[in-house]
Amino acid sequence: MLETVWQGLQSTMSFWNLIALTFGTIIGIVVGIIPGIGPMVGMVILLPFTFSMPPGIALSLLIGIYCGGYFGGAVPAVLMRTPGVPSSIVTSFDGYPLTQKGEAQLGLSATIVGSFSGGIISVIILMLLAPLLAKIAANFGPPEYCMVAILGLIVVIMAYRKNIAQGFLLTALGLWFSTVGIDPGTLVPRFSFGTVSMQNGLNIAPMCLGFFGIGQTLLILERKILQTDTIHLTRSTLDFSKLLVAFKYKLTILKSGIIGTLVGLLPGTGSILASFLAYTEAKRSSKHPEEFGKGTPEGCIASEAGNNAVPAGALIPLLTLGIPGDALTAILLGVFTINGIYPGPLLLVKEPVLINTIYFTMFLINIVALILLALFLRPFAMIVKFPSTILAVSVMVVSALGIYSLNLQIFEIGVAIFMGILGYIMLRLEWPIVTWVIGFVLGPIIEERLRESLSLASGNPLIFLERPISLGFIIASLLIIILPIILDKRKKKSKKLFS
Numbered sequence: 001m002l003e004t005v006w007q008g009l010q011s012t013m014s015f016w017n018l019i020a021l022t023f024g025t026i027i028g029i030v031v032g033i034i035p036g037i038g039p040m041v042g043m044v045i046l047l048p049f050t051f052s053m054p055p056g057i058a059l060s061l062l063i064g065i066y067c068g069g070y071f072g073g074a075v076p077a078v079l080m081r082t083p084g085v086p087s088s089i090v091t092s093f094d095g096y097p098l099t100q101k102g103e104a105q106l107g108l109s110a111t112i113v114g115s116f117s118g119g120i121i122s123v124i125i126l127m128l129l130a131p132l133l134a135k136i137a138a139n140f141g142p143p144e145y146c147m148v149a150i151l152g153l154i155v156v157i158m159a160y161r162k163n164i165a166q167g168f169l170l171t172a173l174g175l176w177f178s179t180v181g182i183d184p185g186t187l188v189p190r191f192s193f194g195t196v197s198m199q200n201g202l203n204i205a206p207m208c209l210g211f212f213g214i215g216q217t218l219l220i221l222e223r224k225i226l227q228t229d230t231i232h233l234t235r236s237t238l239d240f241s242k243l244l245v246a247f248k249y250k251l252t253i254l255k256s257g258i259i260g261t262l263v264g265l266l267p268g269t270g271s272i273l274a275s276f277l278a279y280t281e282a283k284r285s286s287k288h289p290e291e292f293g294k295g296t297p298e299g300c301i302a303s304e305a306g307n308n309a310v311p312a313g314a315l316i317p318l319l320t321l322g323i324p325g326d327a328l329t330a331i332l333l334g335v336f337t338i339n340g341i342y343p344g345p346l347l348l349v350k351e352p353v354l355i356n357t358i359y360f361t362m363f364l365i366n367i368v369a370l371i372l373l374a375l376f377l378r379p380f381a382m383i384v385k386f387p388s389t390i391l392a393v394s395v396m397v398v399s400a401l402g403i404y405s406l407n408l409q410i411f412e413i414g415v416a417i418f419m420g421i422l423g424y425i426m427l428r429l430e431w432p433i434v435t436w437v438i439g440f441v442l443g444p445i446i447e448e449r450l451r452e453s454l455s456l457a458s459g460n461p462l463i464f465l466e467r468p469i470s471l472g473f474i475i476a477s478l479l480i481i482i483l484p485i486i487l488d489k490r491k492k493k494s495k496k497l498f499s
């Protein structure tokens with residue numbers, strides 16, 4: 001045990017791993033600060049380059065972007081009321097009023113302290129909770145894995161139930177795309193349209209890079225991101241005296257970090273909900289709730305602590321069950337599978353060094369992000385003035401180079417362009433494209449586990465009802481479908497009564 005922990009620490013502190021996590025964190029902060037980009041785009045752009053790296057270094061790079069993006073998203077939210085990532089919209093409720101009062105440094109200090117504290121708290125919970133869940137999941141067989149994957153799909157679809165028809169359609173589209181290629185069970189080509197290139201299936205890298213990277217940049221070219229000539233900062237570094245003020249709200253930091261981690265555990269809920277719930281709880285329990293929305297550092301701390309606790313929380317179901325909770329962890333799952341590593345309860349036993357490397361890396365990423373933003377605050381903030389046209393073209397060029405370097409196939413660039421156009425249309429229509437990614441990633445898991453389950457039962461589908469854990473997941477799936485519908489109907493009735 002101690003030997004694997006020591007090996008994980010050595011792996012984390014290796015030269016190339018430190019370079020990867022630092023570079024990833026810088027890229028994450030940059031894409032987080034730029035409104036309209038976000039960590040997802042940064043991750044999919046660099047995803048093709050990670051396939052030639054050792055898994056630990058590849059994951060350090062991508063997790064750096066993942067966590068760094070949430071750190072960066074708060075900067076424009078405080079300075080301009082324009083969140084770099086959607087979840088930082090809650091941070092702007094109090095961050096921007098602080099800027100208007102001439103307290104931009106206090107607002108930024110609060111967000112950075114909240115981000116750092118939420119990240120550290122969530123990593124500690126990840127280290128404590130993952131082994132416990134892995135022991136429970138060790139009792140899982142094919143039926144349980146099949147049903148937990150289906151539960152993940154249902155949770156994501158119901159999370160976007162306001163657009164349930166679109167969410168269901170995109171999930172089905174993702175499941176369909178995942179079946180393209182040679183059927184592993186029968187070795188029969190499926191949906192290959194007679195082409196050799198499609199018989200190998202559709203790679204996650206060009207699919208996601210096109211859908212998110214190219215699609216998002218096309219949207220940026222059309223709408224242009226917000227650019228400003230006014231940055232309310234009088235110094236290049238953070239005012240360290242303000243950090244002491246932010247650290248006064250210890251109970252708020254702790255509660256918000258726990259809330260964000262628990263929300264991250266649930267597939268499809270996202271960091272927006274975590275940020276909002278943490279902010280609401282902080283306001284409810286505050287001695288001065290009337291100050292919320294008018295410029296209190298406590299609001300910024302709560303929002304960002306909840307927000308930044310999500311990445312580690314989302315890694316718990318990924319590492320223990322092999323089920324991604326959002327589009328970002330779906331990208332990380334791609335890195336695992338490309339390297340022949342399959343997340344699940346045995347991962348903590350088979351790859352203890354890699355797991356400990358992930359733990360220590362996430363600790364370091366939060367420390368590195370804190371230091372970078374504290375020392376280079378103004379240079380990072382000035383990124384919002386970068387011309388959107390040059391930014392979008394640069395993203396597209398890097399995307400094309402990354403895809404081509406993966407397998408040296410023009411076909412995959414064509415796939416990325418097609419998915420980019422499709423992604424642009426979906427973004428313009430404001431459809432929940434996260435459901436497509438989850439469908440595409442979980443499709444092979446569901447298909448493989450369904451076949452194994454039916455094979456065990458000689459084709460009898462009642463095997464899913466005969467096993468207690470599998471039956472529990474079925475009941476949970478039904479409740480997740482039924483309860484929100486009932487609650488929504490009650491809300492509509494109550495609105496009609498009061499209107």
